Amino acid sequence: MSWDPSLYLTFDDKRTRPAAELLSRVLTDAPDTVVDLGCGPGNSTTLLAARWPDARIEGVDSSQEMLDKAATSGIRATWSRADIAEWRSATPQDVIFTNAALHWLEDHTTLFPALMDQLRPSGTLAVQMPRNFEAPSHTLLHETVVETGDPALTSLLRPNPVANADVYHRLLAPHAASLDIWETTYLQVLTGEDAVLAWTSGTALVPFTSALDGEACDSFVEAYRLKLANAYPPEPDGSTLFSFKRIFIVARKR
């Protein structure tokens, strides 16, 4: 799967705002070690470096394209390539921050306790994930993939990976001294033509466009674009309203 950092950063402000809102609820004062899992091009890492100027900050991502972009950003951090599912910290971390990344991984029942194990006592796990898998942007993508009848594409479809808030509470409560879980729905006002397509092109579409070439890719994207145009008609001023639900979790370890 091939990420395009520039495409992803087209909506930098809207993608980074949840990271800032998550960070505002992390009450750690002066951590020594902070890791940003699924750091992408470094847009979330830059917030961490600004908040904790004396901390050792590491960005971890599985995409070399994203890490290359992050490395050129001038952010005060080190960068490592790893799969979060297998990532284990060399030393216990004070803060594990992960914005808009864990929904790309399966089996949260195993993953979340494993991440808590990488914290020192009283360390903090801070997570934000989209929880909009029932929105037309996603259901229409699913529908378009199924309609291709192409096994190479349909095999990439995944069940909704993100559970309800109460599931994460039950999963983390045995490990946590405190837990703060909430959801926010952002009514995003996008500008430009095919704005929702532009949004998903940088994220949810990536596994499918990475698996297709040339004309097959173009006709797949066009079929999806037409469905989106119906589901998200432009407002009289030309903008597009794109409602987006996200879940936030801040767990302080016992």
Ligand SMILES: C[S@@+](CC[C@H](N)C(=O)[O-])C[C@H]1O[C@@H](n2cnc3c(N)ncnc32)[C@H](O)[C@@H]1O
């Ligand atoms: C939507 S971007 C989030 C970037 C940034 N954290 C932000 O706040 O906008 C998701 C990132 O997670 C990374 N990612 C997805 N699955 C991963 C995995 N299993 N291990 C490591 N990184 C992963 C992707 O490469 C991508 O850079």
